Amino acid sequence: MNLLADLPSWLDGIGSFGALLVAAYIGLVVGAIRRPMLTLNFNPTEGLGDAVLVEPMPLPDDDRGGSNRRRGESAYVRLRVGNGKRRGTAEDVEVLILAIDRAGETTPSPNLSDFPLTWSNTEPTATVRNVPADHERHIDLCHVLESHPAGPSRRLSMDVHPAPTDDRHHLAPGQYVIALAVTARNAATRRYTVIVEYDGGWDPDIWGHLGVVEPPQPMAGGIHPERPYEWFNRFLRIR
Numbered sequence: 001m002n003l004l005a006d007l008p009s010w011l012d013g014i015g016s017f018g019a020l021l022v023a024a025y026i027g028l029v030v031g032a033i034r035r036p037m038l039t040l041n042f043n044p045t046e047g048l049g050d051a052v053l054v055e056p057m058p059l060p061d062d063d064r065g066g067s068n069r070r071r072g073e074s075a076y077v078r079l080r081v082g083n084g085k086r087r088g089t090a091e092d093v094e095v096l097i098l099a100i101d102r103a104g105e106t107t108p109s110p111n112l113s114d115f116p117l118t119w120s121n122t123e124p125t126a127t128v129r130n131v132p133a134d135h136e137r138h139i140d141l142c143h144v145l146e147s148h149p150a151g152p153s154r155r156l157s158m159d160v161h162p163a164p165t166d167d168r169h170h171l172a173p174g175q176y177v178i179a180l181a182v183t184a185r186n187a188a189t190r191r192y193t194v195i196v197e198y199d200g201g202w203d204p205d206i207w208g209h210l211g212v213v214e215p216p217q218p219m220a221g222g223i224h225p226e227r228p229y230e231w232f233n234r235f236l237r238i239r
Contacts, residue, residue, distance in 0.1 A: 036090035036187035038131065040180065040216040041080040042194065044207070049138060051207060052076050056146075072146025075206045076159075077196060078120055079216060081182060082136040090131040090184040095139050097160065098179035098191065100171075109176075110168040115160035117141060117180075125161050131184075141178070141194070142171075144210055146202050156198040156210070173200035175213060191219040 044051035054074040083090045095117045100109045116127035120138035131137050140159035155170035163169055175197040182190045194216045201209040 036087045036131070036133070036184060037084040038090055038093065038182045038184060038187050038190055039082045039084075040095070040182055040190070040192045040194075041082060041136070042077075042212050042215040044212070048080065050078050050080065051211075052078065053206070054143075072202075073206075074143050074145050075210055076120075076143040077141045077210065077212060078138045079117075079141050079194070080136040081131055081139055083131045083133050085134045087133040088186065089133060090187045092128050092185040093131050093137075093187075094128055094183050096181045096183060097158070098181050100158070100179075101177045102171075103175040103177060103195075105174070110171065112158060112160060112164070112169060115158075115164075115169070118159050118161045127161050142196060144198060144202070144206070146206075154200050154202070156196070171198075173198050179219065180216070192216040193219055 042050050052075075054076060056072055056074075079095070081093060081095060097112045097115050097117070100112055102109050117139050119126045119129045120140050122129070129137060142156055142158050144154065144156055154173065156173065156176075158169040158171065160169050175195065178194050178196060180192050180194065182192065193214075194212060195214040196211070197213050198210045203209070
């Protein structure tokens with residue numbers, strides 16, 4: 001065996017293998033950079049539609065022919081699900097409730113774990129949606145109906161779908177810490193907490209009664225540990 005004669009073949013093989021490694025590494029890097037990165041946001045002061053009043057709709061005609069009955073207004077708290085710049089489209093995005101805890105209460109909170117929230121203004125009601133790069137879409141978190149009885153009997157309704165048949169998504173007035181998971185088919189799961197408060201009242205200044213005490217805050221360990229390459233996103237800090 002002539003090693004010198006075989007050297008070019010060995011070098012060609014090593015070069016081809018090295019090229020494959022470089023291509024695979026570049027693919028991993030580009031995939032990490034382009035991978036969707038989802039965020040959850042709320043800011044009612046910038047006219048972004050995070051806190052909105054929905055006009056009343058006529059109720060169906062009753063047996064007496066009445067057609068002028070109307071529901072009252074609805075006050076909606078909406079969150080914005082965003083995707084980072086220069087990212088791929090986030091596919092099949094859902095926002096799931098992980099837990100709801102009422103501040104200052106020792107009694108068990110309503111179990112709405114794994115119920116998805118509904119995307120705003122979708123017909124039929126949708127809980128799964130794509131979010132393009134450098135874009136935000138609204139999702140309904142909760143709402144209050146003016147037509148509900150005033151005071152302690154008026155409820156803060158979580159906008160989950162399908163709605164539980166036992167009405168446990170209608171919460172008594174109070175302050176609630178809500179844990180949420182933002183999931184997608186092709187993105188890391190991110191977990192947030194948001195604090196909402198409602199005192200049971202309704203008047204022209206509804207936002208003096210209903211509001212977000214603390215906007216969405218990332219939870220510790222909010223990036224799913226089993227998602228590959230997430231370390232690269234953290235390292236580059238690309239948004």
